[in-house]
Amino acid sequence: MRGLQFQNPMWLFLLVPVLVLGWLAIRRQRQTAILFSDVGLLRSLPKTMALRMKQWIPWLRILGFALIIIALARPQKGKEEFRIRTEGIAIQMCIDQSGSMQAMDFQLDGERVNRLDAVKDVFRDFVAGKGDLPGRPDDLIGLIAFGGYPDAKCPLTLDHGALLQVLNQVEIPQPILDHQGRIINMQLLQEEMNTAIGDAVVLGVDRLKDVPAKSRVLILLSDGENTAGVVEPDQAAEMAKTFGIKIYTIGVGSTGMAPFPEIDVFGRKYLTQRPVRLDEKTLTMLATATGGKYFHARNTEALNHVYREIDQLEKTPSEGRLYTEYREWYQYAMFPGLSLILLEIVCVCTRFRSLP
Numbered sequence: 001m002r003g004l005q006f007q008n009p010m011w012l013f014l015l016v017p018v019l020v021l022g023w024l025a026i027r028r029q030r031q032t033a034i035l036f037s038d039v040g041l042l043r044s045l046p047k048t049m050a051l052r053m054k055q056w057i058p059w060l061r062i063l064g065f066a067l068i069i070i071a072l073a074r075p076q077k078g079k080e081e082f083r084i085r086t087e088g089i090a091i092q093m094c095i096d097q098s099g100s101m102q103a104m105d106f107q108l109d110g111e112r113v114n115r116l117d118a119v120k121d122v123f124r125d126f127v128a129g130k131g132d133l134p135g136r137p138d139d140l141i142g143l144i145a146f147g148g149y150p151d152a153k154c155p156l157t158l159d160h161g162a163l164l165q166v167l168n169q170v171e172i173p174q175p176i177l178d179h180q181g182r183i184i185n186m187q188l189l190q191e192e193m194n195t196a197i198g199d200a201v202v203l204g205v206d207r208l209k210d211v212p213a214k215s216r217v218l219i220l221l222s223d224g225e226n227t228a229g230v231v232e233p234d235q236a237a238e239m240a241k242t243f244g245i246k247i248y249t250i251g252v253g254s255t256g257m258a259p260f261p262e263i264d265v266f267g268r269k270y271l272t273q274r275p276v277r278l279d280e281k282t283l284t285m286l287a288t289a290t291g292g293k294y295f296h297a298r299n300t301e302a303l304n305h306v307y308r309e310i311d312q313l314e315k316t317p318s319e320g321r322l323y324t325e326y327r328e329w330y331q332y333a334m335f336p337g338l339s340l341i342l343l344e345i346v347c348v349c350t351r352f353r354s355l356p
Helices: 009-029 049-054 056-072 115-128 160-168 186-192 196-208 231-242 281-288 301-311 331-348
Strands: 002-006 075-078 083-090 090-096 104-110 111-113 140-146 150-157 216-222 246-252 256-263 269-276 294-297 317-320
Touching: 009 056, 009 075, 009 256, 056 281, 056 331, 083 104, 090 115, 090 150, 090 256, 090 269, 104 115, 111 115, 140 160, 140 231, 140 331, 150 196, 196 216, 196 231, 196 246, 196 281, 216 281, 231 246, 246 301, 294 301
Parallel strands: 090 140, 090 216, 216 246, 246 294
Antiparallel strands: 002 075, 083 317, 104 111, 140 150, 256 269
């Protein structure tokens, strides 16, 4: 932990003139205001508590202004940025979030869930570790979500806590309705519901190609076929092979009928059967062309096979940074500072008021 840091430290230079001017003002107040022939008798009188306190009253304002200046400098407290150097590999996860991932043919803890929720749950276990999955604390892991186009959600990082927070935000695109219940993003929604496998692989390769690691792996999870994008899967596979990147593909679900959620006119949810198609040929081609493997994931066991395979890869030193948000502490200086100034004003206007 770092003690304190100041976001705007230039404000602290104002402390010097404030202290100097305050000290000069106090000296001026101590000069004799009324001349007497002899003050010896007054000096011999004992000092009361009020007299002792009065000499400290001017310092209340000085200290108050000093605290306000410190508050303007924005003191913050948090963990210091630091580097970690460990033995790990670089893994780029590409997760399908197209419309077909809404199919609710998976189960978690005995409850029916859609394919995307099941994939996200196992991905969390893969990163953090749970059960048969040991976790990947030493690996650089990035996240790409794709539907009709790929979206780089999180760069390759060792900060897996931040990665999992980003994972929670990955959702299947939903329609936006106006006040009359009409879909206003129909064209964009239709594009996002498609599956651009080739484009997702190209983006993943671009994120991995410059990473100084001997083992660079791209894990692609999809439940459909390539229906969008500008790059064909075979071209993407050739690019990955050129940079020495292995692709492990996981086909989620299967070809046939699958239950999808629907909402009737009364707002009630129900399931209806829709046809889905899993293009295992394309996914197998991506894997075999780059020296990886294809797995058919009807449940989470297939993912365990993939991760055990990754454990066998050669590891290489990797370096990353961990950050944390700093907590603002300005209020601990601002409010006491204002209170001291207010207290000084009240004192000089009441009990400790003096003649000019």
